[in-house]
Amino acid sequence: MPQEIERQYKEILKQYVTRQTEQNLYAGQNFSRQLIQKNIAPDEVISIHKVALEEAFPELPMVVWNSFDLLIEMMIRYGLAHAEHQSLLKKQEELKVEMDLAANVQSTLLKTTVPQVDGLEIGLVSVPARNMNGDYIYFLSDNLNNAGVAVSDVIGKGIPAALCMSMIKYGMDSLQDAATDPKKVLDVINRIVEKSVDDDMFISMFYGRYNVEESIFTYATAGHEPALYYNAKQGEFSELHAKGLLLGVVANVSYEQHAVTMETGDFVVMMTDGVTECRTDEGFIEPEIIMSLIHSLRDETAQTIVDTVFKELEKMQNFELRDDFTLVIFKKTS
Amino acid sequence: MGYRSSVEILTEWDIVAARQLGRNEAKEVGFGTVDQARITTAISELARNIYLYAGKGKIEIERISEGGKFGITIIASDEGPGIPDVRKVMEDGFSTSGGLGAGMPGVKRLMDNFKIDTVVGEGTVIKATKWIR
């Protein structure tokens, strides 16, 4: 124990005991900051105090010194808890750095380009609830006649889910043809996932493909949230259903496929359950609320619609996301 | 080998006896008040672990000296279940200490040197040393 610290403490103690000013206390607290930085444990501080007191006021009764011995004993555990706390904080910082790195790797690896095709506006928002995104969007397009999108939710969170996603990406990469049928896409991915993924990891996926020439949107789903179809003329929403089992459960699955012809102003809303499972303190945010919100934005661009919906839902949930939030809109503009 | 004394740990009272022995020895060797308290706390933790997990064991205190330095070694031994994952036991965190900073990491912080020897199904020997500063 550096003599210097004992000397300084004794000085502060003497000052305070004599004058008891706020200034003394302020000096004391500044000094304690130094002690903490030097990793001086609480029990040591009390020992310093006892020694300082003994030197300055040796005539104090025995009972005072005994009480300090008890206090030192009691503070040892506080010291241990504090040291553990410091150590955990440091560990947490290190983990955060690793996580940021991993999240960076993830976004680089899984980057996908939004297709550019005539007469179709595409809006997209995907926000992870934590560091790693469990939702995955993949665009498959020839930038001419076909624009396809896979919206998927990897069930399971964090790093294992992200690793699972690489598998989807490489599976989708192998499907070079943007005109591939949605049900075929799901079949390919299903086989890959079923073979290579952990027993409790599953993926839900919606795959939709817009054909520019015929203005037809073809889709299939594997255990995913149904997409919403907005009919501009009638001003109404309907659900796009297709039967299909989650990816990764069973190797042989047949997926239903349907198609809908799009008119100008119509749009398809694809999402993950981070959108449909939004909750406030009172309960779930009903789908009608989301639909009427989108309806009120129907004349905006696809990107504006998704951005606004996200901001509104984020606000309604007090800026806390329970699950990764993904929303994609395909809007036919001409 | 330096002067050695020991306490058998069987009941919770024995933990107190081990503490007392530790404090006395630490005082004799010349440790200051705070270090006496730290050594005693370390013994308390180790004895308690024996009592809770092994059912019975022994705490030995040995006075040591080396190159003009003086100190104390605590040897906690038992024939209990052993520790299957030592790394885990040495990690900070709620699972080991319940957020109280105690457990093995705590003992390691209280002493200067710390060593665990354990065989699952046979028992554990923990040696911890502290030197006078």
Place this chain on the structure above:
Amino acid sequence: MNIQVIIKEEENLIRGFISGEIDAFTAPILREKLATVQQKENLHTELDMSEVSYMDSTGLGVIVAFFKNVNANNGHVKLTGLSPRLKRLFDITGLGEIMDIETDDKGGNI
């Protein structure tokens, strides 16, 4: 963020009673409890979920993994007491078709 899982072993049937929320935090607890059961051959199991107030995709993952394991060992899993919201989750994922599910007919629509 609370969950309670009680497993009762009867004659030829293993009954699991799950109550509370099954989410990313509580799902591991459910997984652990189910793991103690799923290794046996020819198991007949029933999971009563009438007291489950919320389940997200992580919970779904645990139940499906259990289902896969029990089936692989020639057993059978039945889910009972599902609320309309939970039933919808199983329907959307297509699991409703391949699993034995009994809804909670306490009344009320989706």
